[in-house]
Every structure is written in structure tokens, then in C-alpha cells.
Amino acid sequence: MRFYFPTSDNSESAYEALSHIYARIMGLPRVPITFDFSRCMQLRPIGLVLLAGLCRQLRLRGIQPHIDIATMSSEVYRRFVDSGCRNHLFIGVPSTPRTLFRHDEMEDEDAIIAFLRDQWLGESRLEMSTLLRDAFITHLWEIYANAFEHGDSALGVFTCGEQIDDHTLLLTVADFGPGIPHNAAQKLRKTWIPGDQALEWAFTRGTTTASHERYPRGLGLDLLREFVGVNGGRLDVYSHHGHGRVEGGPPEFRSLLLSMGATVVQISLNCDNRTYRFQQELEQALPPPGTPLF
Amino acid sequence: MRIPVSEISGRNAVSSKAGEALYQEILRRIDVETVELDFAGVEIFSTPFFNLAIGRLLQRMPSDLLNQRLQVLNLSPLGFSTLRRVIDNAKRHYSGTSN
Numbered sequence: 460m461r462f463y464f465p466t467s468d469n470s471e472s473a474y475e476a477l478s479h480i481y482a483r484i485m486g487l488p489r490v491p492i493t494f495d496f497s498r499c500m501q502l503r504p505i506g507l508v509l510l511a512g513l514c515r516q517l518r519l520r521g522i523q524p525h526i527d528i529a530t531m532s533s534e535v536y537r538r539f540v541d542s543g544c545r546n547h548l549f550i551g552v553p554s555t556p557r558t559l560f561r562h563d564e565m566e567d568e569d570a571i572i573a574f575l576r577d578q579w580l581g582e583s584r585l586e587m588s589t590l591l592r593d594a595f596i597t598h599l600w601e602i603y604a605n606a607f608e609h610g611d612s613a614l615g616v617f618t619c620g621e622q623i624d625d626h627t628l629l630l631t632v633a634d635f636g637p638g639i640p641h642n643a644a645q646k647l648r649k650t651w652i653p654g655d656q657a658l659e660w661a662f663t664r665g666t667t668t669a670s671h672e673r674y675p676r677g678l679g680l681d682l683l684r685e686f687v688g689v690n691g692g693r694l695d696v697y698s699h700h701g702h703g704r705v706e707g708g709p710p711e712f713r714s715l716l717l718s719m720g721a722t723v724v725q726i727s728l729n730c731d732n733r734t735y736r737f738q739q740e741l742e743q744a745l746p747p748p749g750t751p752l753f
Numbered sequence: 754m755r756i757p758v759s760e761i762s763g764r765n766a767v768s769s770k771a772g773e774a775l776y777q778e779i780l781r782r783i784d785v786e787t788v789e790l791d792f793a794g795v796e797i798f799s800t801p802f803f804n805l806a807i808g809r810l811l812q813r814m815p816s817d818l819l820n821q822r823l824q825v826l827n828l829s830p831l832g833f834s835t836l837r838r839v840i841d842n843a844k845r846h847y848s849g850t851s852n
Contacts, residue, residue, distance in 0.1 A: 568767045572797055593796050594831050600767050600799045608801075665842055678800040678842055682835075741830045744837075752825060753816035753840055 460490050463498045467506020469629075469725065471713070474697050477509050478717035484513065485720065489522055497530040502538040504619035504631035505723060507560065511547055511617050512635055512721060515562075519613060542619055559620035566607040571618075572596055575630075579620040583628055585730040591738050595728060598686045601679035602632045602724045609642060609722070610634030626731045627692075633723045638699035654701025654714035661696075662703055662710050684710060687726065689740075691733045698722040754782050755826075759794035762802070766795045766832075772805030779810065783822050793827040798835045807836065808843035816844070 462484065465476035484492060494510070496502070502510075510526075517524045526548060531539060539545050543558025561574055575596050580587070587595075606616045614635040621629040640657035644650065647660070664681040680696070684705050687694040693706040699718040704711050756778050762771035775790075782788050810819055828836065 566768065568765050569763065572765050572767070590829070590831065593829070596797050597799065597831055597835060600797065604767070604769075604799055604801045665845055678804075678838060682800060682838065741834055744834050745830050746833075751816075751820040752823065752836075753811065753819040753844075 460487065461493045461495050464494045464496050464502075464506070464510065465498065466500040467509070468501045468503050469505060469695075471695075471697075471702055471715075473503075473505060474702070474719065474723070475715055475717060477506065478715065478719040481509075481513065481719050481721075482717050484517070489520065491525065492517060492522060493525040493527055495527050495530045496532070496535055499535055500532070502531075502535045504542070504621050504629060505633075505725060507538070507542050507544045507619045508617040508631050508633040508723065509719065509721060511544055511560075511562065512614060512633055514548055515614055516635065542621075544619070559618075561618045562615055563618070564615040566603070568600070568603075571603055572600065574618070575599055579628065579630060583622045584625060585622075585628065587730055587734065588738060590741065591730075591734055594686075594737070594741065598683060599630060599726070601682055602630075602726070605679050606632055606634040606636075606722070606724070609638075610636035623727065626729055627727055628730070629725065629727045631723060631725045633721050635721050638701075638718075638720075638722050639696070640699050640701050654699065655712035656701075656714075658696060658698065658701040658703035659710070659712045661698075662712075683724075683726065687728070689733070689737045690728050691731075692726060692728040695725040696722070697725075754786050755789040755791050756782075757791050757793070759792070762795060764795055765797040766792075766802045767797055767799035769801050769805050772802040775802075775806040776809065779806070779823070780813075783810075783814070787822050787824065789824045789826055790828075791826045792829070792832055795832065796829070798832045800835060800839050803836050803839040804843070808839045808846075811840075811843045811847050 462480055465473065467473045467477065514524045543560030545552055546554055546558060547560055547562055559579060563571060580592055580595060610616055617633045619631045623629050639661045640652060640654050643657040643660050644652045662680050662684060683694055687705050696703045700715045702713045702715055758766060758775060761774050779788055
């Protein structure tokens with residue numbers, strides 16, 4: 460059966476189009492599946508991580524998906540190859556230098572942080588201080604901490620990075636766990652809650668979708684929201700049928716018609732004068748010696 | 754007693770496993786002596802790490818006693834900012850004001 464992979468830019472409609480494909484594929488019995496890219500005008504990180512995740516899900520069901528490269532435009536093919544996604548999906552193709560694509564089945568923090576530091580940030584054209592670099596990584600780790608805690612370990616976590624321009628970097632991380640709306644509904648002892656309400660709840664400081672609360676937690680999304688606000692970047696969290704966005708103001712939440720079966724966190728960060736103000740604020744935040752910690 | 758945190762976590766103090774290991778180290782000592790956590794060599798921090806290692810100490814001991822018994826050394830501005838947030842959240846959590 461042939462599926463037309465949709466144009467995958469960084470828009471909500473791209474996520475919804477991908478959700479449509481996902482719902483149709485997951486509802487099928489075991490039939491051969493071909494992805495046709497003739498209607499795909501762009502293949503950005505959100506499309507790449509979801510394509511890789513879909514292929515892995517299909518393989519786990521015993522279906523070998525066929526990616527019809529001949530249907531890709533030159534631009535889509537370039538993205539597919541340069542991102543490192545092709546190397547991930549195909550065995551025996553020449554390796555791509557400087558890949559910004561990765562798949563982690565387990566939480567290997569040193570390897571992921573090395574990737575963020577040495578490849579995603581290190582090979583970008585952006586210049587930044589060590590403090591700022593570490594601040595980026597510290598905040599981005601919260602995405603991975605959530606993904607590994609709530610994700611499906613059989614599928615793992617998919618990452619794709621991209622440099623948008625001389626001042627902006629993009630990172631997209633996807634997991635295929637039960638998702639925020641499901642976990643939030645369980646936590647609130649409901650059978651189902653709308654996507655916008657689930658995402659709004661998850662963005663609230665101190666709330667957590669973890670199944671047990673033996674210790675305080677629930678700061679990850681709140682920390683990211685604040686960091687993106689200071690940085691002037693953008694944060695999108697798509698989780699099943701909910702979408703939350705932070706960009707230059709209070710977070711906005713929307714319910715989506717279809718569920719992708721995934722949680723995708725996409726963050727774009729700026730490296731311009733605003734980041735240096737952030738660095739100064741951080742340096743001034745150290746209290747005088749002797750200040751009580753608790 | 755000084756605990757070199759980097760010997761437990763490496764340069765990335767982010768995993769729950771490392772947070773749990775540090776918490777157990779602290780627990781072994783804090784009832785009988787002052788504990789100094791030395792963060793020299795640690796570059797990256799996470800809220801899950803601090804939640805497990807330090808935040809939940811508030812469940813066992815009151816703030817004023819923790820201020821006497823637990824000190825942090827060589828913690829970078831980034832680490833301090835992350836820890837500050839974790840402690841504030843833990844206080845809300847254990848006082849029953851979190852969600």
C-alpha cells in the first residue's frame with residue numbers, strides 16, 4: 460500500500476498531516492507499505508524523526524517499509540541524506556559526515572550530551588561562551604529526561620538537529636510513549652481529557668505525568684518555557700492530540716483532531732544579544748557566601 | 754565530610770541514577786556530620802538529578818537543619834540556578850501546595 464508522505468515543515472498542519480498518515484497506517488493489517496514523497500515539498504526535522512519512528516514501529520510489527528527515494532525532489536533528498544536519516548534507515552549506504560540525526564534506545568546521558576555539545580552546537584557556525592553552551596545543554600537535557608521517563612523503551616528516542624540561520628538552531632526530539640494527554644488523564648483520574656487542557660496542565664510548575672511521586676519533580680517543561688522566553692526562541696510540544704507553543708508571550712494550547720501516537724518537542728534557540736543578557740543574569744544569580752540554601 | 758560529586762556523576766550531573774547514588778551518600782553521613790558537596794568538574798545539571806539527590810532531603814529534615822548540615826562548594830551559576838529551582842519546588846511539594 461502506498462502512502463504519500465506530506466510536506467513536513469515546522470507547522471502544526473504538518474504534524475496534523477503526519478498524524479493522519481500515522482492513524483491510517485496503524486489501523487492496517489500487516490501489508491507492505493511504501494512511502495511516496497512526490498507530494499512532500501519539504502522534509503524538515505519533525506518529518507524526519509516521525510518517518511524514522513514510523514519505520515521502526517512498522518519493523519517491530521514485522522513490516523519492512525519501503526522508502527521510495529525516486530519520488531523525492533532533489534531538495535527533499537538532500538535533507539534526507541544530509542540529516543543522517545538515510546544512514547539511520549538504510550544499511551550499507553555511504554556514511555554522511557556531520558550528521559545531526561540520532562536514535563537512542565537507552566538513556567546514555569554522556570553520549571547524548573556529547574552529541575549536543577560537539578555536533579549540534581559544536582559544528583554550528585554559532586559562537587558562544589562555555590557558560591552559555593552549558594546552559595543550552597542543561598535546559599535541553601530536560602527534554603530527554605522527559606522522553607526517556609515517559610517514552611516507549613522498545614522504540615527509543617529520535618533526535619534531529621538543524622541550523623536555521625546564522626543565529627538560530629533547531630532541535631527536534633520524538634518519543635513514542637503514551638503521551639502527555641494519556642498520562643495527565645490518569646493522573647487526574649479521568650478517562651480522557653482534551654489535548655489543550657492536558658498540555659496546559661503539563662506546563663504548570665510542579666505538575667508531573669510520572670506515575671509515582673515519591674519525590675518532588677515536574678520542573679522540566681516549566682524550565683524550558685522560561686528559558687525559551689528569555690532566549691526569544693520558540694518551543695513546540697506536540698503530544699498525541701495536544702499542542703503547546705511558547706513564543707514571545709504566554710503559552711498557547713490547542714487540541715488536535717488526530718493523534719500521532721508520539722510526543723515531539725521542537726525547540727528553536729537564538730544565539731544573539733539576548734543570550735548574553737541571559738548569561739549576565741545567570742552570573743549575577745549566585746548568592747553571597749553563607750546564604751542559606753534551603 | 755566532603756563528597757566530590759564528579760566522582761559519582763562525572764561531568765554531567767543529569768541522570769536519576771547518579772542523583773540516587775548521591776542521595777544515598779548524603780544519607781549515610783548527614784545524621785552525624787556536616788556534608789560538603791563539591792561540584793568541581795561538573796558542567797551540566799538537571800532537575801531530575803537535583804530532585805533525587807537534594808530536593809527530597811526536605812522530606813527527612815527541616816530546612817534549618819539542612820542549612821547547618823549541607824553545604825555546596827564550587828557550584829557554577831548554572832548549577833546554582835537549577836538547584837535553587839529544585840529546592841523551591843521541593844518546599845512547595847512537601848508543604849502540600851504543589852499540584
